[in-house]
Amino acid sequence: MADVLVIGGGMAGISIAYELAAHARVVLVEAEPALAAHTTGRSAAIYAPSYGHGPVRALTAASERRFRDLETELATPPLLTPRTVIWLGADDEGAARLDALPAARIAPAEARALCPVLRDITAAARDDSARDIDVMALHDGYRRGLRERGGTVRAASRVTGIARDGAGWRVDAGGEITADLVVNAAGAWADVLAAKAGVRTIGLQPMRRTAAIASGAADIDPAWPMVADAADRYYFRPEGRHLLISPSDETPSEPCDAKPDELDVALAMDRVNAHTTLGLRRVHTAWAGLRSFVPDRMPVAGAWSDQPGFAFFAGQGGYGIQMAPAFAALGAALVLGNPVPADIDVAARDVLPGRSAN
Numbered sequence: 001m002a003d004v005l006v007i008g009g010g011m012a013g014i015s016i017a018y019e020l021a022a023h024a025r026v027v028l029v030e031a032e033p034a035l036a037a038h039t040t041g042r043s044a045a046i047y048a049p050s051y052g053h054g055p056v057r058a059l060t061a062a063s064e065r066r067f068r069d070l071e072t073e074l075a076t077p078p079l080l081t082p083r084t085v086i087w088l089g090a091d092d093e094g095a096a097r098l099d100a101l102p103a104a105r106i107a108p109a110e111a112r113a114l115c116p117v118l119r120d121i122t123a124a125a126r127d128d129s130a131r132d133i134d135v136m137a138l139h140d141g142y143r144r145g146l147r148e149r150g151g152t153v154r155a156a157s158r159v160t161g162i163a164r165d166g167a168g169w170r171v172d173a174g175g176e177i178t179a180d181l182v183v184n185a186a187g188a189w190a191d192v193l194a195a196k197a198g199v200r201t202i203g204l205q206p207m208r209r210t211a212a213i214a215s216g217a218a219d220i221d222p223a224w225p226m227v228a229d230a231a232d233r234y235y236f237r238p239e240g241r242h243l244l245i246s247p248s249d250e251t252p253s254e255p256c257d258a259k260p261d262e263l264d265v266a267l268a269m270d271r272v273n274a275h276t277t278l279g280l281r282r283v284h285t286a287w288a289g290l291r292s293f294v295p296d297r298m299p300v301a302g303a304w305s306d307q308p309g310f311a312f313f314a315g316q317g318g319y320g321i322q323m324a325p326a327f328a329a330l331g332a333a334l335v336l337g338n339p340v341p342a343d344i345d346v347a348a349r350d351v352l353p354g355r356s357a358n
């Protein structure tokens with residue numbers, strides 16, 4: 001028995017479960033044998049307050065202090081390490097998007113000083129508030145913290161049945177669990193789970209994002225910044241002496257264990273080579289993950305007003321890690337009906353299901 005059953009063991013599930021466990025008896029179930037087996041473990045792991053829009057940026061900014069607090073609270077290694085992000089505008093579309101970013105415009109020469117392999121730069125901006133995130137240290141800290149707060153974690157516990165039981169829920173997940181509330185943090189599978197429970201879905205669309213580790217003729221300096229096209233057509237950053245690259249693809253997908261597409265990997269290499277002198281030619285490894293969005297591309301937290309007791313915590317898209325601490329605090333407050341912390345109440349109405357009617 002539980003007060004709250006959280007379904008999903010990625011960053012979304014483990015973070016909100018930790019926040020909920022301060023107020024309730026929490027059980028978390030994960031379908032895979034290991035937690036963080038899908039998108040969380042395949043993240044580019046960057047904290048960039050200039051990345052995203054509106055409430056996403058507010059939640060990201062509100063997470064910085066919480067990342068620092070969690071290092072002490074969860075006894076983790078440092079979770080954030082400085083890593084400047086350079087945004088490039090290579091054409092009219094990129095320049096227009098660059099103007100909309102909350103990042104400081106810089107001259108092409110300054111961008112090349114930070115990353116000497118750049119070429120054909122017409123416009124650039126820099127975000128010095130960006131950081132690398134130690135994703136697995138954060139996830140493991142949340143997991144340990146959840147258990148220290150009395151929460152239970154059950155891996156290899158796929159939900160095969162879920163139905164209302166009076167005012168609560170009865171869930172079959174490798175054994176029967178009864179709970180007053182269900183929090184659906186199932187990532188790309190969130191709408192599948194909602195449909196199984198007889199709850200209205202939120203219009204979630206998983207999108208495949210491909211990444212690879214590559215190298216070429218030029219040496220890679222681990223101190224280089226992350227470089228991203230403002231029009232979201234590629235990004236790269238050092239990964240030791242190699243380079244992490246992505247074509248920033250968003251290919252619609254069914255919920256699945258995503259696999260990289262060779263054409264997307266080749267596209268990433270072509271785009272990075274077109275704007276640098278790196279001469280990438282060797283791929284060491286490649287992977288893909290699913291970033292899930294609802295139509296307005298805002299995250300979703302809370303229950304439908306006419307279907308209480310089943311809350312969503314989903315739709316984080318490409319922002320789930322960087323805003324995890326603040327979004328988990330917001331989600332837990334909304335699920336439990338508690339006051340929303342003052343620094344994130346600006347986002348509260350924007351994340352509810354059916355927010356256009358709120």
